[in-house]
Amino acid sequence: MSKPIVAIVGRPNVGKSTLFNVLAGDNISIVKDTPGVTRDRIYADVEWLNHKFTLVDTGGIEPESKDIILSQMRDQAQIAIDTANVIIFITDVRQGLVDADAKVADMLRRSRKPVVLVVNKVDNFDRQMMDVYEFYNLGIGEPHAISASGKLGIGDMLDEVTGYFDPEMENEEESEIPRIAIVGKPNVGKSSLVNKLLGSNRVIVSDIAGTTRDAIDTTIMHNGNEYIFIDTAGLRKKNKIKEELERYSIIRTVSAVERADVVVLLIDATEGVTEQDAKIAGIAHERGKGMIIAVNKWDALEKDDKTIYRFTEKVRNTLAYMPYAELLFISAKTGQRLPKLFETIDMVLQYQNLRVQTGVLNEILTEAMAMQQPPSDRGKRLKIYYMTQVSVKPPTFVIFVNDKELMHFSYVRYLENKIRESFGFRGTPLKFIIRERKEKEQ
Structure with missing residues (x-):
């Protein structure tokens, strides 16, 4: 299943990054302990109700002069038009409608891609609505008032964004062709x-x-x-x-x-x-x-x-x-x-796409634990009850333990190596989910 891509476009300082961070929440896709993975977060996985999508921040450089700002924005808009399924075009109610907004709106309108026009920094919906309506003049549809920093109006905006998703794309059956x-x-x-x-x-x-x-x-x-x-x-x-x-x-x-x-x-x-x-x-x-x-x-x-x-x-x-x-x-x-x-x-x-039977997995687990005892901390030892594979692409395993805190990254890596020794799994990452079960649930 391929996820829709949503891109954020807008001038410097209108709140692109704030909105990006609010939407990305804690599920920022950059893994902290992966060396070499980009530090500046360009994309993140977002879930809203039953929709999953990849959010892309096209911004980057904050140029000095007005001309450069416009040409940069055109480039960003072009990236969004080329790659995104839906575009969020963000403007700023305090700065009002500026020339660069109108020029970029023209590009977006001609692209025939769905665009959700967002007016940011609206802290008081009653008082500032007249200023928001001014953005109707861009000719790309209804402006959505939000406050990214105050987290206001975000839900309505996301309803609008996900409303443009093609249900066929989201439910695309896995094609047989790799x-x-x-x-x-x-x-x-x-x-x-x-x-x-x-x-x-x-x-x-x-x-x-x-x-x-x-x-x-x-x-x-x-x-x-x-x-x-x-x-x-x-x-x-x-x-x-x-x-x-x-x-x-x-x-x-x-x-x-x-x-x-x-x-x-x-x-x-x-x-x-x-x-x-x-x-x-x-x-x-x-x-x-x-x-x-x-x-x-x-x-x-x-x-x-x-x-x-x-x-x-x-x-x-x-x-x-x-x-x-x-x-x-x-x-x-x-x-x-x-x-x-x-x-x-x-x-x-x-x-x-390889699936390993639960019985076989647990034989490997028992043997691995016999060879290297699970870690303990302050007298409390990690107990691993059992392990089962829950999905493929990538092969994903759930390990049930007595205490998640005791499951060190290095022990997960050790178990992963044992599984690879038995089954190869060459060329594919393996994913491990650690779940806690209290003793009495046994």
Whole structure:
């Protein structure tokens, strides 16, 4: 199921980040202990009533001059138009309607995307309503009065936002055809890879409209199996500001990863693994996707008998939080090891969907506890009653214990390693949920 994407657009200082933080609440998607994952929160998972969506903050740089503000806002609006299913356009009742708002409203109106117009900083609905109505002049529908900092009017606004969601998208049946997102920094060879895979498989390219104008879904046949490749290439922005460009590509990556089963992170062998690679990998890791790291342009590297080991070590250290990721060395240009890419995708898909019986899991658990006693604290020892698998994609396990506080992260990691020793689960993260049961409930 792919979640709708909602983007926030607006001038500097109208309260974009405040609104973002209020909506994201505690379920901010950035995991604190994942190294290399972006610090500035660009996106978060939000739930409202029965709707789940990904919220994206397109803001970023706070420019000095008016002209730069307008061009920045146009860029942000364009990102939102390209990637979002619904756009929240936020304005400020205290500053009133300004020229930049009107220009951006024109762009949004022409895009034919659903736009929810929000007027922020309304602390007194009775007194300030006349000022709110002024925003009808933007011609993009009814203005919704809110106070992000006072948390007023948020529910009505969310009802409006979720009202635009396409029920088919939210209830999209899992298609049988696996979706593979090719992600990575600009110019790492994403398009050449897809083209090479296409070439060697000679299939009609069907352009299924992706969520973005230029992420094209391509169906590829290999050995009688169909795959949909989501290509995030095609950053056509000639943007001077590197930070914006990076933000743009990360937002695009989030929307591709959201729809994928398996993510192939392409790394440039000539550059080595970079911080942005780690950020992109972190997005897939948090979303529990199958993960393959493909080192491209391997043919372009001068090699000796140690090169592959050194490179592997470097990748494993930088992406230490995903030791499960499969690693391949390929060349999109020469086609080196591309058949192996399909084999690896098939294997990862199998593990993403693997279910382990409860009986077998508990045998592993008993054995693991015998080999290494569960931790104790101030005389109280952790008791683990049993463990069961509750879902796949990613495989998710619930562990029932007497006291959640005693379940150290390191012991969960130990149990995860034991499960992997028995079943492999290569290329997929595993998720563990710890539940407490009091002794008397036994």
